[in-house]
Amino acid sequence: MNHEFQQNSILSLQSIQNTLNQHQIELEENLTHKALHQIITIFDIKSKVESNYFSNLNYFRHLYDLVNKKNLHQRHVFYHIDILQRLSYAYFRSRNFENFEKTLHDFETVLTSSELFLNQFKEDLLLSKFK
DSSP: OOOHHHEEEHHHHHHHHHHHHOOOOOOOOTTTTHHHHHHHEEEEEHHHHTTTSGGGGGHHHHHHHHHHHOOOOTHHHHHHHHHHHHHHEEEEEETOOHHHHHHHHHHHHHHHHGGGGHHHHHHHHHHHHTT
């Protein structure tokens, strides 16, 4: 996907799905946290380039639900924090402020419970609170 993104500066939803199908990757629970994080990152980049988070919000939510089902957050804290941060931003950009507040609260809760990544994400948390 990264190679295709470099070839075509804009990824269509169909090209993402085709690439996933070509490599026999299904968006399901058996994907690792890292793989789900990378797919969320691709949707985040797509949303930024298109300035359209709303159309990709269902994919963000679906991917987060897959990550959340695994209940391995203690082993994959960085990915969990980063995914929550991206999801909260997607809700904000989609003007879904109720879910933005909930996700931001989850982001802050997980972040403050893990001091290892606090310095890395502290600025993102502060900026999100002032939006």
